[in-house]
Amino acid sequence: MLRRLVLTAAATATASLAALAAAAPTADAAPRAPLPLPLLEAGPREQAGSAPGDRLTVTTAETGNPRADGTYELTCGAGNGTAGGSHPEARAACERLAEFATERQDPFRPVDGDAMCTMQHGGPATARITGTWHGQRVDAAFDRTNGCEIRRWEALEPLLPTTRHGDARTG
Template identity: 55%
Template sequence: MLRRLTLTAIVSLAVLSAAAPGAAAASGPLPLLPLPQGEDDARTRLTVTVSEAGDPSAEGVFELECAPAGGDHPAAEPACDRLAELADEGTNPFAPVPRGAMCTQQSGGPATARITGTWRGRHVDAVFSRADGCEISRWNNLRPVLPGIR
């Protein structure tokens, strides 16, 4: 009986493991590919809203435009450079933490941020927090678009 249960569990796991990549590919988001420099950069206009950061100068609503860097974001040029770097890597910095991700249960404080607008011609509406290790990493990956938090 135990042998049959073990065999059933192993076979089920193998079937699910083989099916999961195909199911994720069919239903998941398309990969973000790097775009050529130039006209697509001009379509980057973001509104960054930061609250409870613990530093009044880091909190508020900031406009960020790229190509050329502008707006009232306190670090517009480095922020645009970081966004371009992430695009060149093929990374979507606005993607949420994947479901089922194993995250450390640590708190990075009450800071929250929301970024809306257009990044390289793509609609953006992303929420950031510092609620656990994955969210802290996601926030830190987007510095200096988001402020550094201690």
């Protein structure tokens, strides 16, 4: 019995090594460089003649803060630190977006469909962000229906407002 186990294990290991050797690149094959990952999916660039920088429209509802609900415009200058529009925290929102750009992260990417998320409800707050960020078209929806979506929302604060219901930090 023991001999059969040893022989089976040895045969399996030999087959695995043979498969790896066959898949390994040959010495004359050129080394492959890693493929660069795009910051955002390719999309239409800003129209010619439009001002440089980021232009976003943020619409929020049911945040628990009536002063935060509504539609706001946000403009962030391209690398010059300017912030404008009707967004109540324009400078802080532009600074947060600049952090994402520096880290080469896409803050508008939806949660992966196969992500494991905690089943908690962060309140009825919803948001939609449209416009242009770093020359890429943005059309993203946000809510607080599970742990992943709550984390995604909070990562964009202060572009998105801090909510007042369903948030453990505010009670």
